[in-house]
Amino acid sequence: MADLTLEIVTPERRVATLQADEVRAPGVLGGFGIRKDHTPFMSQLQSGRLTVVDGAREVHYAIGGGFLQVADNKVMVLADSAEEREEIDVERAKRAFAEATERLRSLAEGDENHPVEAARVRRATARLEVAGR
Amino acid sequence: MPSLRDIRRRISSVKSTQQITKAMKMVAAAKLRRAQEAITKARPYATLLEQSLTRVAARAGTEESAAHPLLASRPVKRVELVVITSDRGLAGGFNSNVVRRAQRFLTENADKYEEITLSTIGKKGRDSLKARKVALRKDYTGVHAKLSFDKAHEIAGELSARFLSGEVDAVFLLFNEFKNAIAQVVRLKQFLPVETGPAEATASVDFLYEPSRTELLADIVPRHLEVQVFRALLDSAASEHGARMTAMEAATRNADEMIGALSLQYNRARQAYITKELSEIVSGAESLK
Numbered sequence: 373m374a375d376l377t378l379e380i381v382t383p384e385r386r387v388a389t390l391q392a393d394e395v396r397a398p399g400v401l402g403g404f405g406i407r408k409d410h411t412p413f414m415s416q417l418q419s420g421r422l423t424v425v426d427g428a429r430e431v432h433y434a435i436g437g438g439f440l441q442v443a444d445n446k447v448m449v450l451a452d453s454a455e456e457r458e459e460i461d462v463e464r465a466k467r468a469f470a471e472a473t474e475r476l477r478s479l480a481e482g483d484e485n486h487p488v489e490a491a492r493v494r495r496a497t498a499r500l501e502v503a504g505r
Numbered sequence: 506m507p508s509l510r511d512i513r514r515r516i517s518s519v520k521s522t523q524q525i526t527k528a529m530k531m532v533a534a535a536k537l538r539r540a541q542e543a544i545t546k547a548r549p550y551a552t553l554l555e556q557s558l559t560r561v562a563a564r565a566g567t568e569e570s571a572a573h574p575l576l577a578s579r580p581v582k583r584v585e586l587v588v589i590t591s592d593r594g595l596a597g598g599f600n601s602n603v604v605r606r607a608q609r610f611l612t613e614n615a616d617k618y619e620e621i622t623l624s625t626i627g628k629k630g631r632d633s634l635k636a637r638k639v640a641l642r643k644d645y646t647g648v649h650a651k652l653s654f655d656k657a658h659e660i661a662g663e664l665s666a667r668f669l670s671g672e673v674d675a676v677f678l679l680f681n682e683f684k685n686a687i688a689q690v691v692r693l694k695q696f697l698p699v700e701t702g703p704a705e706a707t708a709s710v711d712f713l714y715e716p717s718r719t720e721l722l723a724d725i726v727p728r729h730l731e732v733q734v735f736r737a738l739l740d741s742a743a744s745e746h747g748a749r750m751t752a753m754e755a756a757t758r759n760a761d762e763m764i765g766a767l768s769l770q771y772n773r774a775r776q777a778y779i780t781k782e783l784s785e786i787v788s789g790a791e792s793l794k
Contacts, residue, residue, distance in 0.1 A: 379549070379553075381549045381550040381553060382550060383547060383550050383551075383654045383657075383731070383732060383735060384543075384546060384547060384550075384653075384654055385546040385547070386546065386549045386550075399715055400715070400716055401715055401716055404715075411713055412711065412712040412713065413712060413713045413714075413715070414557070414561070414712050414713070414714050414715070414721060415714070415715035415716075415721075416715065416716060416720065416721055416724050439557075439721065439724060439725070441553075441557055441712075443712070448553055450550060450553055450554055450557070450728075
């Protein structure tokens with residue numbers, strides 16, 4: 373039990389250091405899970421939900437991009453932002469979601485701001501998902 | 506000899522100045538604590554990121570010649586110096602040390618490079634360099650008011666863009682490095698091209714990379730640069746408060762000394778006045794006899 377040590381850090385602070393049996397993360401090529409003795413691995417992450425399973429307990433974090441590294445049963449998540457459920461400002465996320473969706477709709481597919489707004493939508497979605505609406 | 510009233514007035518003026526310096530010292534101490542905390546909090550990310558960068562860059566570099574355009578050094582003709590100072594003064598030599606170092610950089614390297622451009626972060630550096638008739642390319646304003654990673658992101662992004670477009674061949678940061686509450690060291694740090702440390706010996710296990718090593722590196726390098734700027738800004742902020750605390754402490758002590766000297770002078774003057782009065786009365790009574 374609790375075979376992995378997980379560290380979540382953002383540029384501004386260390387968010388959490390915890391023990392886990394399994395970590396599920398939103399990779400850019402799709403979600404993936406990590407368990408004991410995973411091969412050394414490094415992946416870019418997109419905005420989404422990071423789930424930490426420890427025994428029967430599951431903790432969720434809304435993360436806004438970054439990357440993850442596993443080696444020797446140590447998982448390091450270097451995220452641009454990371455919030456636990458209680459820390460999320462739901463009102464703000466809702467507003468951000470509405471605004472970004474609106475702007476995204478008005479932009480053409482090839483517009484240079486398109487990916488920026490799309491990333492905003494994803495970030496807000498991740499927050500709302502973790503907060504459970 | 507100043508009159509009694511003049512001395513009294515000066516004492517009260519020094520006293521009120523002392524009150525201000527005392528208050529400023531306490532404010533600086535509180536802010537220093539917060540700034541130090543911010544440095545400590547930012548450290549894990551920076552350390553981990555640097556490890557990852559070294560690992561990925563070392564391996565990528567052996568395959569392709571330059572692992573990433575921001576890591577590629579080329580003959581340096583044009584350089585940019587980013588001077589980080591504070592928005593406020595009254596912090597001892599904090600700002601002037603940086604400005605002096607910047608000027609020394611300009612004179613020392615005038616022949617070495619074809620062109621040196623300057624940009625500033627912080628009002629004090631901007632103002633004193635302008636007063637010395639140094640041309641500035643850009644002044645980043647409002648960075649210190651609310652220090653956030655987003656600001657570092659913005660600055661790092663622009664500097665990288667200039668490097669990639671070939672407008673500059675190297676970028677240096679000049680700032681006060683925070684040693685401890687009473688010591689700051691002016692530090693000149695190469696920002697671009699990125700220098701990566703030697704690969705660690707333990708990097709024998711190969712990682713799996715997703716999506717690919719090159720793409721990961723393209724993600725890590727800009728982040729690393731943002732962290733560099735952010736750290737320099739945090740260091741500068743903590744140093745500023747440290748320097749101000751020391752300066753205000755010295756000012757408070759000096760005010761104490763001055764009050765002491767003035768009180769002595771005041772008492773002497775008062776004594777002399779009383780003695781004079783007495784001798785006048787005595788001689789007046791004497792003449793009536």
